[in-house]
Amino acid sequence: DHHVHQEEMVGLFTAQLFILLLQQCSANVVDLTHDNFDQFVNGDRHALVEFFAPWCGHCKRLAPEYEQVGSAFANDENVLIAKVDADGDKELGSRFGIRGYPTLKFFPKGSTEPEDYQGGRTASDIIKFIQEKSGAQPKKERSDVVDLNSNNFDKIVLDTSKDVLVEFYAPWCGHCKALAPTYEKLGTAFRNEKDCVIARIDADGHKDVGTKYGVTGFPTIKFFPKGNKEGEDYNAGRDLSHFITFLNERCGTDRTEDGALGPNAGTDEKFNDLARKFLEEEEERENILNDAQQALEEHPSPRTASTYVKIMRMIKEKGAEFVSNELARLERLINGGAMSDEKIDEVQKRRNVLKKFEL
Numbered sequence: 001d002h003h004v005h006q007e008e009m010v011g012l013f014t015a016q017l018f019i020l021l022l023q024q025c026s027a028n029v030v031d032l033t034h035d036n037f038d039q040f041v042n043g044d045r046h047a048l049v050e051f052f053a054p055w056c057g058h059c060k061r062l063a064p065e066y067e068q069v070g071s072a073f074a075n076d077e078n079v080l081i082a083k084v085d086a087d088g089d090k091e092l093g094s095r096f097g098i099r100g101y102p103t104l105k106f107f108p109k110g111s112t113e114p115e116d117y118q119g120g121r122t123a124s125d126i127i128k129f130i131q132e133k134s135g136a137q138p139k140k141e142r143s144d145v146v147d148l149n150s151n152n153f154d155k156i157v158l159d160t161s162k163d164v165l166v167e168f169y170a171p172w173c174g175h176c177k178a179l180a181p182t183y184e185k186l187g188t189a190f191r192n193e194k195d196c197v198i199a200r201i202d203a204d205g206h207k208d209v210g211t212k213y214g215v216t217g218f219p220t221i222k223f224f225p226k227g228n229k230e231g232e233d234y235n236a237g238r239d240l241s242h243f244i245t246f247l248n249e250r251c252g253t254d255r256t257e258d259g260a261l262g263p264n265a266g267t268d269e270k271f272n273d274l275a276r277k278f279l280e281e282e283e284e285r286e287n288i289l290n291d292a293q294q295a296l297e298e299h300p301s302p303r304t305a306s307t308y309v310k311i312m313r314m315i316k317e318k319g320a321e322f323v324s325n326e327l328a329r330l331e332r333l334i335n336g337g338a339m340s341d342e343k344i345d346e347v348q349k350r351r352n353v354l355k356k357f358e359l
Contacts, residue, residue: 028070030082034091038112040080046134047080047107048117048126053087056101061121065171068123069130072138078109079136106133122171124205144187148201153209156199157224157231163251164197164224165234165243170204173218179238186243189259192341195226196251225250266349267356270295271308275356278312285316307353315357323357330354 032040032049041047050066052059066083073079086093086101096105096114104117106129119129127138148156148166157164167183169176187198203210203218213222213231221234223246236242240257248254254262271292278288289312292305299305314322330351334344 028074028081029066030080032082032084032092033089034095037084037092040082041107041112043107043110043112045078045080046109046130046136047082048130049105049107049114050083051086051093051096051098051101051103051105052083053101054085055087058121059102061172062102065121065123065126069126072123072127073130073136075139076136079130079134106130108133122205124171124202143184144191144198145183146187146197146199148199148206148209150206150208153201153206156197158229160226160229162195162197163226163247164199165247166222166224166231167200168203168210168213168215168218168220168222169200170218171202172204176219179219182238182240182243185240185257186247189240189244189255189257190247190253191259192345193251193253193255196247196253223250261345261348261352263352263355265345266304266307266352268299268301268304268308271305271353272356275308275312275353278315279357279359285312289313289316304349307350308356311354311357320359323354327351327354327358 029050030040041049048069050059050062052062066081070081073081084092086096086098086103092098096103104126105114106117107114117126117129119125130136131138146156156162157166165186167176167179169179183198183200190196190198201209203215203220213220221238222231223234224231234246236246244255244257248262254265256262274288274292274295278285278292281288289309292309292312296302296305296309311323314326330347333339333347334351339347
């Protein structure tokens with residue numbers, strides 16, 4: 001009986017240990033102690049270990065950055081990102097000669113002898129170091145915001161066929177972190193607008209670019225329209241609706257906060273007038289169609305204008321019910337799902353133009 005009880009206790013202990021190990025493995029940054037250190041850092045993979053103290057200010061500042069490093073390599077079995085409370089675990093601290101906090105040590109694959117990490121303390125610095133040492137590629141969070149650097153800035157921002165909004169940020173800046181989720185949503189709302197680009201640059205890491213554009217605080221937001229690549233300060237509100245209103249006005253777009261198209265997307269003022277006349281003056285339709293055809297040939301964006309001309313032809317051929325039938329068909333398409341974003345935009349624009357022909 002005593003034997004059974006002992007077995008139960010061992011079983012329970014093993015289960016608890018397993019859960020503990022599982023918790024340590026499931027975190028992106030693994031917590032190590034003198035009990036499990038050699039089991040994790042054993043030369044099987046590259047390991048970066050932070051030796052920290054809970055009371056240390058520099059360690060607290062590093063924590064969110066280090067967490068990002070953990071996330072970036074979470075799915076890579078060749079890279080371990082770990083940390084040791086070396087103030088609480090004096091044994092490990094003295095074994096690796098830790099004298100100050102935080103100390104970062106890198107253990108290359110195939111070795112249990114560490115080398116000191118002497119690089120910068122931002123997530124991107126540390127990720128770059130690990131990439132160079134291990135060849136591992138960090139996991140990229142999918143983003144619709146274009147990441148700029150000193151090499152690609154001019155190519156993207158100074159492209160005169162595009163309007164570009166740029167956030168100049170610093171990884172350590174609190175206001176930048178607060179703005180990040182809104183800026184991501186803005187990128188998503190405009191991801192189908194190929195000529196209206198939402199971008200950002202770490203201007204602390206790429207000081208040359210920040211200096212060139214007179215950036216003295218973070219975040220600084222500048223708009224580089226097609227016609228002025230000097231850049232102009234964005235001074236409107238920093239919530240999503242202000243950004244959307246500003247870009248719709250300046251880029252000539254019509255996006256809503258969720259990225260759908262508004263009722264004016266794909267329409268044209270001059271052709272809206274022709275559509276109205278076409279409906280009201282039935283006996284003049286042939287002449288109005290000729291006027292529209294003429295205007296189409298001189299129009300800067302013929303694709304928009306040609307939709308009006310095609311609809312006029314179809315109404316002449318099939319009668320006024322063509323509009324209501326076609327609108328119903330497009331409605332079914334939109335609600336049917338399984339269309340790409342680009343296709344949905346196309347259908348939405350056609351629907352907006354058709355609505356200008358409703359009596």
